Amino acid sequence: MMMLDAKVIRNDFPILLKEVHRDKQLVYLDSAATSQKPQAVIEAMNGYYRNYNSNVHRGIHRLSEEATTAYEGARERIANFINAPDPACVIFVRNTTEALNLIAYSWGRRNIGAGDEILLTEMEHHSNIVPWQLLAEEKGAVVRYVPFTEAGLLDLPKFHEYLTERTKLVSFASMSNVFGTINPSKEIVKATHDIGALAVIDGAQSVPHLPVDVQDFDCDFLAFSGHKMCGPTGVGVLYGKRALLEEMPPFLGGGDMIRRVQLDGSTWNDLPWKFEAGTPGIAEGIGLGAAVDYLSNIGMGAIHAYEQFITGYALEALSEVKGIRVLGPGAAQKGGVAAFTIDGVHPHDISQLLDEDGVAIRAGHHCAMPLHQKLSIPASARASFYLYTTTEDIDRLVTGLNRVRKVFRLD
Amino acid sequence: MMMLDAKVIRNDFPILLKEVHRDKQLVYLDSAATSQKPQAVIEAMNGYYRNYNSNVHRGIHRLSEEATTAYEGARERIANFINAPDPACVIFVRNTTEALNLIAYSWGRRNIGAGDEILLTEMEHHSNIVPWQLLAEEKGAVVRYVPFTEAGLLDLPKFHEYLTERTKLVSFASMSNVFGTINPSKEIVKATHDIGALAVIDGAQSVPHLPVDVQDFDCDFLAFSGHKMCGPTGVGVLYGKRALLEEMPPFLGGGDMIRRVQLDGSTWNDLPWKFEAGTPGIAEGIGLGAAVDYLSNIGMGAIHAYEQFITGYALEALSEVKGIRVLGPGAAQKGGVAAFTIDGVHPHDISQLLDEDGVAIRAGHHCAMPLHQKLSIPASARASFYLYTTTEDIDRLVTGLNRVRKVFRLD
């Protein structure tokens, strides 16, 4: 496999040619929050709006058929992308957050009872915590959190210890958005199934960056967002095993998800539409289809390999910055994320000063307050990488950080 | 007020210049399903993706600030568009359907109990029926339906009769998507409030076509979809009175909607973000802002006036087609919708044959099965109009319908 050339790839992304600040080109190191979009994705949506914009599924005229074919075709390609056995298992939602809430409302309210346990980890994103807290509160269930180690890895012995016959559901990020830790999904799913519980994977960070195969993982559900994987905002995916989705009650009620509506009750449409109430994000689904084509053309293996290279390069370069502490494990166990703190400067101030140099990173808790609380830090700065991140980007980050130290008189 | 010139307006809509079928230009008469999008809306989203694509709210770098300003600015303009007292009362959702489900889940599950009544009408769209059926089933409440008259008008005496102290919620479309009937929103809301119930307006059809003023209507909630009002797919709005929204529990849990997450529980963000979990449809919100600008520039009064003209023209022209029956009231009480049947031809066949002529209408139950059941027809054909519909479009429809009669040997 030849390593991909990020410099060539950048030409696909109109925004990366932009000058943010006077004559400085954008160094975008915030892809874990949302990725940039290649021209092909923008054009796919424009094509829909300019050439065949129409509502889907119910129309007999040409535009509606074109739109339906494109929208359902996108679903098929997305199903292939994660190796789902059947496009009917791919439900379009707004984002990872909605996907997880859908599970909590539809599967959870029917299957979780008083005293049942839902097992999460301490490195979860709020979107994989709050829906379960709300569910547990309603049902009198208990949410437990598997801790992470000093190194920012999941504490696997503790995970196995916490997994008991009370556990009904395990939900975890296959890649952490702060540590970057790549968790052993297959092992976690297997152990979860061994005790008869369901396994949910929050793939918001993994699906954009690693090859993900739902049949290999054998997970019951997988949630991810289009906007983090070169796709548009406003669309995400819930994958679920067919048998589970079949028996789950609907989540949102309305047009398209019904088979028949009568005044005294209704019956539901087939999968996947049972879970897609109302006019869906049509342009967004089509855009995500184009994103998946774009990523597949390059190859997820190649993307992952490149990100390991760039992450290694970044960790090496950052280690030269005085007073820096990079959170999480070393490059080998981590995706393209480097969250860090610098003694004596608040992450907000780091981010603000870097912005003056045209370098975009994120500062805050990255929707992972429990992780930060555990580390006893109020916030961190985070640089995150993608297939278009170059070593020059990293160099500009490091130069910027050294300037931050200077402004704060730390040298 | 000068009447708007649909022929000039068409130049704003790239798709309307398209040739659908051989040399025939598109006659798009399916705007009640989804409207076409002006160039300004498409460009607003492209501008975001090409120039300042970034996640909102939490970033300190320039792109994130630009994106946040644009997204929140769109919210403000949308608030103005419906005369909401405060942008915090405008919650971005995916579509009308999600907005109505949000009310049912968040307000409904806390406030509706066994024996309580939810009052709808027989002309509702499935999206304003199924969420309430699901809620009623969960809570042991009762859904009742105000009938419509022969003329396709709401039976107001019946409405007042059905409104009792058991009624906790009244939810109705201010404009029907089949009859086109414009319901007397203010009167309905007032009577609803008089007995102490809440009033929800399904504005999916009215907000795109009529001036809507939530303070004048005094409704408690208003739901509408971007894609039907020149905006993108994947975005809609729930407006709610501030006091209600404040006391409602959150709907979806996750990033952005929280103030603080701890392992043992969480607290919520301020309005409107309390109800916007996860990364929102950023491009879509911005696109809807551009749509609202576009519509406001032309003026909703002018649009409504023009649609009354074109609807009158259409009803007149259609009445010349033999065997036709147009559903619903006359032009004076109706928005730009003409649903009809032709004796001896199934609506599907009508739509298919019109499509060969480049004329796009819709055939089916238009997500209003109860309405069709009441009329004892399995389906209807529906032509619907918008600010870009011309008298030529109507003429081509009528020519097409006469051809349908010929193919089906009805003459």
Add this chain to the structure above:
Amino acid sequence: MYRDQIIDLYENPLNFGSLEPSDFTYEEDNPLCGDVIRIYVRVDDDNRIADVRWSGVGCAISQASASLLTEDIKGKTLDEIKAYSKEDLLELLGIQLSMTRIKCALLSLKVLKAGVYGMPDPQELRK
């Protein structure tokens, strides 16, 4: 798409009506368009279709397809019906159909197969 034959069959359907008694009967609808088809089948001692009738309402495509299908299956064994494919029926219709309309065209076959496989009749279930 609307060949004369389709319109002919829409005007003068084949095997339209009911069979009382029948060996099995089944009805289903396509709620999205409101098409409904019921099929009545009588089977002989060799498990062959001895007689068949259908009734229902719907578009020209679904109606013509019901006429063509019922005509084609007379004399076929139940096993042959089980092996009867969507393509067989679409070929019989002989017109190019879009995704939405294919559902109309295949409704009669769906009803027939469900009957053969002995599905509970949704009409009965509802009672």
Add this chain to the structure above:
Amino acid sequence: MYRDQIIDLYENPLNFGSLEPSDFTYEEDNPLCGDVIRIYVRVDDDNRIADVRWSGVGCAISQASASLLTEDIKGKTLDEIKAYSKEDLLELLGIQLSMTRIKCALLSLKVLKAGVYGMPDPQELRK
């Protein structure tokens, strides 16, 4: 944005510490960034701020703003505090701030006002 004065105040904050006893004290945080500020106020017989201290952690902007605010309000009456506007404080800071950072800059004022208006202390409530 980072004028020397801001960095000076970040390194050497004014009125940093606590007052025991105080007439009122209040703490709040901005959970989005993890900034926390607690203010302690002593009031004299004329309802004027006799003494004030603050403690907390956060970014240079929130810290500098707390220093400047506490310095500015000494000797002011409680009514004057109530009338103290966001603009007053932002002017004192004298730098252009983006939306996100304005929240940092105004945290100290928010805490002070809540204290003056006698809000229940969230720290106390949590106990």
